[in-house]
Amino acid sequence: MSRYSRHLPPLDTLIAFEAVARTGSFTRAAGELYLTQSAVSKQIRLLEDHLGAQLFERRARGIVLTTAGTQFHGFVEPMLDKLLAHVQRLKSGHGDRHVSVICTHAVAQYWLFPRLLRFNEQHPELTVNIHASNDINESLIADYDLGILYGHGRWASLQAGKLFDEVIFPIASTARALPTIDNVAQLQGLPLIQLDASAWNCLDWHDWFSHFGLRYQPPADALTFNQVNLVFDAVLQGMGVGLGWEAMARERIKSGLIRPVSDFVVRTGQADYLVHDRQNPPSSAAEVFAEWLLEQA
Secondary structure, X not given: OOHHHHHOOOHHHHHHHHHXXXXXXXXXXXXXXXXXXXXXXXXXXXXXXXHOOOOEEEEOOEEEEOHHHHHXXXXXXXXXXXXXXXXXXXXXXXXXXXXXXXXXXXXXXHHHHHHHHHHHHHOOOOEEEEEEOOOOOHHHHHHOOEEEEEEOOOOOOEEEEEEXXXXXXEEEEOOOOOOOOOOHHHHHHOOEOEEOOOOOOOOOHHHHHHOOOOOOOOOOOOOEEOOHHHHHHHHHOOOOEEEEEHHHHHHHHHOOOEEEOOOOOEEEEEEEEEEEEOOOOOOHHHHHHHHHHHHHO
16 A cells, blocks of 8 residues: 555545635535535535544534644645646647636636637637635646736736726625615625635725724624635625625626615725746747736736
């Protein structure tokens, strides 16, 4: 028996663990993995038994990672990301017809995907493979042809082109009735959907209000999610008012699904950039996609 099979847990258990940790739900993870909830629960129990440690704490309002689970997730997700990236690059054969792109889940779902559909119509000869991960940083970009990275636009190892500035404002479903907002302080009286951004670099309501010189403390029972895309989904369901990133909300505002709640906007000075490794010139296919994407932006 090899040292890997003797000491490492099965890959399926790690994939299930990453999905549950990222989505914060056995049910959502099961849907994503095309498994039953009981099958996902069984995978997690098998992993916990193998490690001899509890990875999740079950609470009345859901599940949270334990200290051991948080530490384990900190290196399992990057490991799976890197493995997937290399598998995709090998499958594509580094040919002239495939492009690999890494970006966050929210950018992939709400900004890149609608544009990818249009790109596919114009360039059916090219295939773009998207890898979504919120644990994205400068060091990971070299494993992909292109990346979409949030920040200041200056990275020593990367060539960067701006896609869109970070502009954030409150949004709500057009089906949700709300009072007229005349000043920023009135927003604090609305049912605000909270974004727990403690695990990654992202603005939350506390930060947003501080741009206007206001202090904000969310209610103890406030509806809270740890992913931007989950906040968007909650807004679409009419559950309350969420923070909307203009670049990602634009399509749904145009379609009439959501609307800005007020005229108050925060411009952080940060942006999302299309990047690639300076030492690894992009393929001809990646150049075509990069040029097209920058023109669209």
